Amino acid sequence: MSVYLELRAGIRGTVRANEPLSEHTTWRIGGPADYFVEPAGPEDVQFVTRFAAERGLPLTVMGNGSNLLVSDTGVRGVLVKLGRGMERVLISGDVVLVQGGAKLSRVIRTAAEADLGGLEFMAGIPASVGGAVVMNAGANGVCLGDRVEEVTLVDRRGEVGRRSGAELGFRYRWSDLQTDGAIVTEVAFRCVPRSRTEIGREVERFLRRRRETQPLEHPSAGCVFKNPAGDSAGRLIEAAGGKGLRVGNAEVSRKHANFILNLGGATARDVITLVGQVRQLVSEKFGIELGLEVNLMGDF
Ligand SMILES: Cc1cc2nc3c(=O)[nH]c(=O)nc-3n(C[C@H](O)[C@H](O)[C@H](O)COP(=O)(O)OP(=O)(O)OC[C@H]3O[C@@H](n4cnc5c(N)ncnc54)[C@H](O)[C@@H]3O)c2cc1C
Known part of the structure; x- marks a missing residue:
């Protein structure tokens, strides 16, 4: 039996193949998951973890996708999303x-x-x-x-x-x-x-x-960088002249410099390139290396 059919047979919740993750991240960015599972209860979570371990498949977990940059090529193996079905x-x-x-x-x-x-x-x-x-x-x-x-x-x-x-x-x-x-x-x-x-x-x-x-009118993942001790990443980016910096359709917000906005059709590559530019700006100006708050998922 194929992986897809075996998952369908063992799980009460949703199972999909090649599910576009751009529909599950607040950035509206991300390629497909090979196998996407939305469990209907803890027993589904137990089934899918055992299933992936037995077959040596990579297993990735997400919630509401509000802190994730998913690569344009997506995520291999099984992706478990805890959402509808586990909301009690x-x-x-x-x-x-x-x-x-x-x-x-x-x-x-x-x-x-x-x-x-x-x-x-x-x-x-x-x-x-x-x-x-x-x-x-x-x-x-x-x-x-x-x-x-x-x-x-x-x-x-x-x-x-x-x-x-x-x-x-x-x-x-x-x-x-x-x-x-x-x-x-x-x-x-x-x-x-x-x-x-x-x-x-x-x-x-x-x-x-x-x-x-906050610039809530465009898709984002909230603050992209962690605040360094005693300072704010947004303040540093603004002071380094990063507001409004743009790569493709990804832009550093003019309202809150620690937000990167998807102006429509931005890719993960746009965002990660912009992240690199912002880091370099802040490093050159202040000698501070900003750490990422958002999690990267998939290949970068
Ligand atoms: C507009 C906006 C405003 C925001 N404001 C804030 C803020 O004020 N403060 C703040 O801290 N964050 C903020 N965020 C960021 C984000 O909401 C948080 O980081 C949040 O905790 C991520 O939750 P999530 O369910 O979306 O997790 P995801 O983004 O889906 O996943 C985040 C990480 O958690 C792991 N994970 C998710 N669910 C599980 C699970 N059930 N079991 C094990 N691992 C799991 C994932 O593998 C991943 O590594 C904001 C984001 C946006 C878009």
């Missing part, structure tokens, strides 16, 4: 238990309906819970790792495990999950009692600030 959000006391594919916006809203707060600072980050925990996404001076009680993982052999937040090595845009390779299938967040009206007001304030300071 449950409330138990002041703990919010969420499957890895749920969007942060939905988690904030569901917690608010139970008068639980503590996740408002994430408003406007277009991430899945799994991706946000792996990246230790943050905003407004708070990181998601600060709220994680426990995660449930499926390792590359298909075994289920649990780890507490304290065991995940969270620091600025980092968790040990980035090198571990395990797939986050569920996260328990510890929240605090807060009225839904107050939460709604705060969320609206954060969203307004994003609309004022």
Whole structure:
């Protein structure tokens, strides 16, 4: 049986061959995945990890694709996307238990309906819970790792495990999950009692600030570079004269210099070339080597 048919037979969720990843990244960039799997539950994640391990197929994981630059030639082997099908959000006391594919916006809203707060600072980050925990996404001076009680993982052999937040090595845009390779299938967040009206007001304030300071009218992956210690990558790029720099249809935003925009039909090659130019500018002007915040996927 072909890989495609075997995956179809073993999985409840979606399986597609040659799926264009430009439809699954917020940059709207990326070539095809050989085999694209959207699991309908943790048992699908276990099946696909075992399947890939047994056949020696490369296995790649994504969430909402909001921090990814996928190569124009795409991704070989099996790509697992946690999204639709793994979005359940449950409330138990002041703990919010969420499957890895749920969007942060939905988690904030569901917690608010139970008068639980503590996740408002994430408003406007277009991430899945799994991706946000792996990246230790943050905003407004708070990181998601600060709220994680426990995660449930499926390792590359298909075994289920649990780890507490304290065991995940969270620091600025980092968790040990980035090198571990395990797939986050569920996260328990510890929240605090807060009225839904107050939460709604705060969320609206954060969203307004994003609309004022970020170029949300074009596809992007948010901040491209990490902030160096004690400084901001956006400030450095702007001061080095990087705003408006363009390669093909990729452009450094004039509103927020740490964003690279897809003006329509930009390729991964356009973006990576522009990344190189921006790095060189900042290095020549300030002697600082900017590190990438976005993850590269596929061949570059
Ligand atoms: C407009 C905009 C604004 C943004 N603002 C912010 C911000 O304020 N703060 C911030 O921190 N980020 C921000 N980002 C970046 C991005 O949203 C975060 O990095 C987010 O955490 C990525 O989540 P994701 O689900 O899209 O993950 P993806 O981009 O799909 O994946 C990111 C990484 O996580 C891995 N991964 C994803 N899901 C799983 C899983 N379930 N198990 C194991 N590994 C997994 C992937 O392999 C990849 O290495 C912004 C992006 C955009 C487009």
